[in-house]
Amino acid sequence: MKPLHLRSAGTSLVISFDSGEAEVIHWGTDLGSTLPDLAILKAAIPPSSADATVPAGLLPQASSSWRGRPALRGHRIADGVPGYDFSVRLRVAEVASDGAGAVVIIQADADAGIRVSSALTLHDGGLLELCHTVTNTGTTPYQLDELATVLPVAPAAVELLDLTGRWCRERHPQRRPIQQGTWVRTGRHGRTGHDSSLLFAAGTAGFGNRHGKVWATHLAWSGNHEQFADSIGDGRTMIGGSELLGPAEVILQPGASYTTPALFAAYSGRGLDGISEAFYSWFRNRPHHVLPAAATGLPAGKPRPVVLNTWEAVYFDHNIDTLIELAESASDLGVERFVLDDGWFRGRRDDHAGLGDWYVDETLWPNGLTPLIDAVTSRGMEFGLWVEPEMVNLDSDIVRAHPDWIVGPSVQSYKDGGRLPIEWRNQQVIDLVNPDAWQYIFDRVDALLRENNISYLKWDQNRDQLEHGHAGRSSVHEQTLAAYRLFDELKKAHPGVEIESCSSGGARVDLGILERTDRIWASDCNDALERQTIQRWTGLVVPPELVGGHVGPTTSHTTARTHDLSFRAITALFGHFGMEWDVRGVQGAEREELKRFIALYKEHRGLIHSGRMVRSDVPGDSLMLHGVVAPSDASQATVSPGSTAALFALVRTRTAPSEQPGRISIPGLEPDREYRVEPIFPAPGDADYSHTFAQVKPPAWMADGAIAGGHILAEVGLPMPVLNPEHALLLKITAL
Ligand code: GLA
DSSP states (O other), X not given: OOOEEEEETTEEEEEXXXXXXXXXXXXXXXXXXXXXXXXXXXXXXXXXXXXXXXXXXXXXXXXXXXXXXXXXXXXXXXXXXEEETOSOOOEEEEEEEOSSSEEEEEEEETTTTEEEEEEEEEOTTSOEEEEEEEEEOSSSOEEEEEEEEEEEEOTTOOEEEEEEEETTEEEEEEEEEOOSEEEEEEEOSSSSOTTOOSOEEEESTTOOSSSSOEEEEEEEOSSSEEEXXXXXXXXXXXXXXXXXXXXXXXXXXXXXXXXXXXXXXXXXSSOHHXXXXXXXXXXXXXXXXXXXXXXXXXXXXXXXXXXXXXXXXXXXXXOHHHHHHHHHHHHHHTOOEEEEOSOOBTTOSSTTBOTTOOSBOXXXXXXXXXXXXXXXXXXXXXXXXXXXXXXXXXXXHHHHXXXXXBOOSOSSOGGGTOOOOOOBTTEEEBOTTSHHHHHHHHHHHHHHHHHSOOOEEEEOOOOOOSOOEETTEEOHHHHHHHHHHHHHHHHHHOTTOEEEEOBTTBSOOSHHHHTSOSEEEXXXXXXXXXXXXXXXXXXXXXXXXXEEEEEOOSBOTTTXXXXXXXXXXHHXXXXXXXXXXXXXXXXXXXXXXXXXXXXXHHHHHHHHTTSEEEEOOOSSSSEEEEEEEOOOOTTTOOOOTXXXXXXXXXXXXXXXXXXXXXXXXXXXXXXXXXXXXXXXXXXXXXXXXXXXXXXXXXXXXXXXXXEEEHHHHHHTOEEOOOBOTTEEEEEEEEEO
16 A cells, blocks of 8 residues: 655655554655655664564554554453453554545454544644544443554654643643653643643754744643653654543443544644644634634634623622623723623622522622623623533532532432532532533523623633542543533534633633634733743644733732733733723723723734744743734735734843843744834833833834844844833834
């Protein structure tokens, strides 16, 4: 059988079938239209090893002498005795290609009664999508313990980068050398998790934002999972991931199948920015993406509205008059979407009660939500509502009526002596695997959406669940699918309603949830300094139009740090911009500055939400420069003379050892084009203008702007001003 060669956007994937199984013999740089001699790409036989070349299979298996982590782990239960067919010998049975980047490869072991169908798509922007479906073709049940999706990385990859975090500090990077052994990042949270590695990347020594070769993967799953790099003694390394299944959670009856979460993978020969480009391109080409891909320069689709979320403004203190005043004040500022957060439903005066009782609280809202919704919509704003459909408080009517609808380890309900998991924020998870519980939740959210003029749901999920059980058996797999079904069915019933995925801030950020939602809440931390890191690394995979970023109160509620408005606003700008602040108290010059900034976001959101994300490799750890560059593809022709070609933020996070930063590279522009670079925010006269600069005389170019070619800006850079720590400067780049 001829090898399969998929090519897209600088990436090639070559699969050979010579060994009888599907083997990825190359994933990396584009090999051109004619494949080289395949012998170049194949492994040799090392001393003291199997007497045949060992393929790095698409499904690595012990029957081919692969000594690393196998893709498939499981066994057959025959006459009640487990352990049979523990090792399979998968052989290619069928290969079907659509000629446009999508391939299905079927491999089977008829003796073991196992068939695996692998669906691979190399998307236009170079992003590879891979998932496997295993089917039990035998006559007895097969217990599946793991089915992993993996890809080989080139020997040149010597470093690993993955992300970790906690509440209010999501997605921070960590690095280590690749050494023999397995580096595993495990998520047992019953949700994606604050510490989940959004990206798992291997690369050449010191790979950075815009240099080095990088092979990176993402596992699109919102339940328990593992991501790993498996480096074996013969020098080969696989990276990938799998769903972490609970004990006997998936037992395939004859004829039954299991499909893995999709693994998304990108290769870049020019650092992490190339990885982001592959992901952004994939997101933006989805037909249901919030901004249609055709809408590059100025989106033809709906621009991302300026949001006001009530959480840090009023918390649980829901008072209709206050909220209407807040809506009026928001509208005056230019807000376009008003989101009522937690506290509006029955019994919800604080976080001890009410979850599950999804009825508008009659004591707080005698006339329902309509008076507030009218106040919001009559001012031209959309109305959004917070919900947390997967959770219950024990102190709720729904739990009193159905004590058995709670996820947990016991067969019996807790009222009948069953054990409940430890509470977390006073709450438990509702058992969506129970069809009655699922239907109740669907019906309540559906009714809220039908009875009220709601355009947006902030869909929260505020706890880990380590003991996910339905009727006494492990159920996180089924629960995750049931939650997905809830999103899918509600979306189908209310196609116009946008949904935000929130999970104690950013604990459910993955491409599984993003397939059914329209933005993520990156973190409960609105402190701009923390957000710089959180958003930077979230933005590695998720484009800014899908990442909520809000201007919080002057003194952060989660860190007690105080920041100028300009730093908070410039930080929120590179996302889906909003506010989470009692803006009634923002008056005078500060209000005017905020208004100007909101207008600036509206002017530039088309660019920010369609352009390329560019992160300069600035030496040291005290300064960052990142920006969004307008697409330069001739067919998109958005950068006409005089139009904004890019916005960059220069961000000082801390003091630096040297007196001034010197020249900093502004990369990513067209090398042969002339540009004007000018500082635009904060502006002279703004209160925070004088706070921003630590020097009396900033570099001379700042007065009238610098004129330079894209090549010079990237290769030579511009001398940057000395900013005070925890301040930022917004630079606008105009094409000449
Ligand atoms: C979570 C969310 C917050 C807010 C609260 C409400 O913590 O992340 O943004 O909605 O719940 O209880």
